[in-house]
Each structure stands twice: as structure tokens, then as C-alpha cells.
Amino acid sequence: MDITSRRLQELIDEARAKSLKRICFLTGVPGAGKTLVGLNLATQRAEDQPTHAVYLSGNDPLVKVLRAALTRDELTRQKQAGKKVRKGEIEGPIKSFIQNVHHFRDEGIFDPGPPDDHVVIFDEAQRAWNQKKAADFMLRRKKRAGFSMSEPEFLISYMDRRKDWSVIICLVGGGQEIHTGEAGIGAWLDAVNRGFPNWEMFISSRLTYTEYAAGHALELVRQRPHTQFEDSLHLAVSMRSFRAENVSAFVKALLDCEKEEAKKAFAELAARYPIAITRDLNAAKEWIRSRARGTERYGLVASSKAMRLKPHAIDIRVSVDPVHYFLNEKDDTRSSYYLEDAATEFQVQGLELDWVCVAWCGDFRFTGSGWNYHDFRGNRWCNISNADNRVYLRNSYRVLLTRARQGMVVFIPPGDVSDPTRSPTLYDSTFNYLTELGIPEIA
Numbered sequence: 001m002d003i004t005s006r007r008l009q010e011l012i013d014e015a016r017a018k019s020l021k022r023i024c025f026l027t028g029v030p031g032a033g034k035t036l037v038g039l040n041l042a043t044q045r046a047e048d049q050p051t052h053a054v055y056l057s058g059n060d061p062l063v064k065v066l067r068a069a070l071t072r073d074e075l076t077r078q079k080q081a082g083k084k085v086r087k088g089e090i091e092g093p094i095k096s097f098i099q100n101v102h103h104f105r106d107e108g109i110f111d112p113g114p115p116d117d118h119v120v121i122f123d124e125a126q127r128a129w130n131q132k133k134a135a136d137f138m139l140r141r142k143k144r145a146g147f148s149m150s151e152p153e154f155l156i157s158y159m160d161r162r163k164d165w166s167v168i169i170c171l172v173g174g175g176q177e178i179h180t181g182e183a184g185i186g187a188w189l190d191a192v193n194r195g196f197p198n199w200e201m202f203i204s205s206r207l208t209y210t211e212y213a214a215g216h217a218l219e220l221v222r223q224r225p226h227t228q229f230e231d232s233l234h235l236a237v238s239m240r241s242f243r244a245e246n247v248s249a250f251v252k253a254l255l256d257c258e259k260e261e262a263k264k265a266f267a268e269l270a271a272r273y274p275i276a277i278t279r280d281l282n283a284a285k286e287w288i289r290s291r292a293r294g295t296e297r298y299g300l301v302a303s304s305k306a307m308r309l310k311p312h313a314i315d316i317r318v319s320v321d322p323v324h325y326f327l328n329e330k331d332d333t334r335s336s337y338y339l340e341d342a343a344t345e346f347q348v349q350g351l352e353l354d355w356v357c358v359a360w361c362g363d364f365r366f367t368g369s370g371w372n373y374h375d376f377r378g379n380r381w382c383n384i385s386n387a388d389n390r391v392y393l394r395n396s397y398r399v400l401l402t403r404a405r406q407g408m409v410v411f412i413p414p415g416d417v418s419d420p421t422r423s424p425t426l427y428d429s430t431f432n433y434l435t436e437l438g439i440p441e442i443a
Helices: 002-018 034-043 060-080 087-097 101-110 131-142 151-160 185-195 216-222 247-255 259-269 281-291 307-312 322-327 387-400 428-436
Strands: 021-028 053-057 098-100 119-123 166-173 200-204 227-230 275-278 298-302 353-359 364-366 371-377 380-383 404-411
Touching: 002 021, 002 034, 002 166, 021 034, 021 151, 021 185, 034 053, 034 060, 034 119, 034 166, 053 087, 053 101, 060 087, 060 098, 060 322, 087 098, 098 101, 101 131, 101 151, 119 151, 131 151, 151 166, 151 185, 166 185, 185 216, 200 216, 247 259, 247 387, 275 281, 275 428, 281 298, 281 353, 281 404, 364 387, 364 428, 371 387
Parallel strands: 021 166, 021 200, 053 098, 053 119, 119 166, 200 227, 275 404, 298 353, 353 404
Antiparallel strands: 364 371, 371 380
8 A cells, every 4th residue: 555655646746846637546456445545645745835635535424434533533632632622623624625526526517717626536436427417417406407528527627627737546446336327437538538638647557357347448548648557556455354355356256156266265265354154133243243352343234225124123224324333332322333223335335344244135146157136116026127237236245245354244034935025035045155155154
């Protein structure tokens, strides 16, 4: 991470010194520290010439948790120093450099001037909106018709208004697209290639990997001048999975149904990163409680389509406040520690726990050779035929299975023969597949 941070700072310093405009693409496995790199850059200031930088994310739960965590930490430091300070005084500056990307975008739309910031860091850049979704939002919510740009294209054009220098840093996660209207990283590459020939591009050499879905746009930018691919812009070692750097590879092989690769990856990580599976939710909860030490945090997660976990007292329709879930203490029923509220992929993406219980529902089922995708509508499961929606559901489980630093337990319900919406046949094949990969069962 130090190498990557230093390289990005070099690129920023050169852009400032030579009045250049640059866009950088940083990749990394889940938990590699992309967010931390971005936050460090956003808060860093050169001694002789301050850099105005802002950290942006379209992930509202992440923005809320980061702001709250930094505010709480600063309040604690001030109190320990014997200083009396109001919460609002601390929140203001933090909100200025950690912003929701959509609010930043709207400022640029309704203010024709250049942004105050020279450097912007876009976390989860692949989740920026495509033109259709951006236009629909602007018409419905802002009463502005005819919006003709994707979010990446507009955000680059906004930073291009600066007459001196600008740097855009895109933090890119692989296989993380989980919602309709997400443009993917190819939209950023297309936008630069088509409309901003004066911008220099610095691209992680790993952006060519299939999970980043850069597609044909990547081949086009190879042919343009001022484009450079660099190994230093990839974070390969996962901070979250510091006991097992192969967790991402294991989850990828599991979801790709590459059974032998998944077995091999699991065998390499099992001793350092415990994973278990069970049909008993109480056993799953006891498993992570017994392993967590001190302040290590644990919690329950489930897919946003996991509608038939309600018989197990898991109702994903209950709104989870991410600040309470991720930051509050063990005596707070709203915290993750209570193992009562299940956070979905939308509430945990970009965030982490030490130990995780993944509740696996009938929405995503192993067939013996691949996956079946389902949505619960009315009183029955319906097949998901749309290719994009299948990708979103698959990526939802990728997110859920990569949230734990220390280890995880997977709960797959036993089913109920008297309930066709929870028939054992909906779950057994998935359970058998995971155990065949070597994951041990607990009773």
C-alpha cells in the first residue's frame, strides 16, 4: 500500500508542478486498502502548497459510517486533551472532504464555475451511473430534462473546468456492481478517450482482468497517447484478509464454479482464515461469538433478495442504520454484535467486520453445474432471466462473502417440506456444493 500511495502522491505533485490534468485507476482485491489510500490522499496536505482534495463515494452507508467514525474519534481525542468542543464543529470539516458523489455532481450541474478541489478520489468508481440512469434521475428529482452525459463523463468535464491542474483518482473494485444503472469502469475510459484528449491516463495493469469488466474501452485507450499502465497501481495484498490473502480467489472460484480451484484456494487459507457451514442459525451465531476476541466485531449479513429467511427471524426488509450497525457497542440492540439485524450487500459494500455470518437464501441456488437466480414476488420464487440482474445477484454474494477480516460461517437453512417456498431442495444442492469444497460443517 505504501508503494501505491507514494506513486499517487508523485502523480499529484507532478500535475500541480506542471499544470497537468490526469486520471488514475487504482485496483485491488476486497479489503486491500483502496478506501484507506483514498482517505489518506484526501486528508494529506503539502507543507508549502496545500492541495484541495475531496473523497467521494456513491455508497451512502460508507459515507455515513466514515463521517461518524472520524467524528467520534476526534471527539474522543479532544475530550482526552481536556478540550470542550461541540460535535457540529468537528462534523463540518469532515463533511467537506468526505462527500456523496451525487451531491458533488449536482454542485457542478447547477454551478457553471470550476470546483474548489484540485484532487477528487472516487471510491467504487465502477458504480457511477450510466447516461440513462443519470438522465432519469435529473428529470425526476431535479426537473432537468435532456441530461446527455453519463456520470463519469460529467464528473470529468466538471474537473476539466479548472484552468490550472486536476487529478481524478478512481478506486476500482472487481465484481462489485450490484445495482441497475451502474456504468462500470469502461464508461470512464470511454469518456476520457472520446472527449478529453489532453488528460493523461495512468491505469493499473490489473484493469485488464475480467472481473473489472473494462471491456473494449481498454483496448481503445491503449492506442491513445499519454496512457500508461503501471503495476504499482494495484493493491494485491488484502488488509481485511490479513490471515488469508486467498479469500478473494476462493470466493471467485466458488462463484465461477471452478471446483478444483476453489478446493485448492480453501485448503491454502483454512488454517489461517476459518470458514464453517451449518444448517443451524443458533450454532452459527455461537460459532462467531466464541471466536471473537476483545473488541473484534461480528455481524449477520444476507442478500437483499433473501425474502424467505423470515422464519429464522431474519427480515431483510427491516432497515439497518449502518452507523449503529458498524459503530455502536455490544449493549446496543442496533449494533451488529446483537446478531438480530441482517445487513444487505447495499449496507456492507466497502465496509467490513472481523467475523461474519452469511445467511444464504433460496435466491441464489447451485444446480450442480452452475447457478440459478431467483426473486421472490408475491408468494413464490420467480426466475431472473435478465442477464444484468443475474450479474447483480451474483455480485451481491461476492460482496457478502468478502466482508470478514478474520473468518466467517455460512448458514444455509434446512428448509421445510411443508412450505414450497422453503423446500429443502432449494438449499441442499448449495449446501452440498460448499461442503464438497472442503468447508467443514458444524452442528
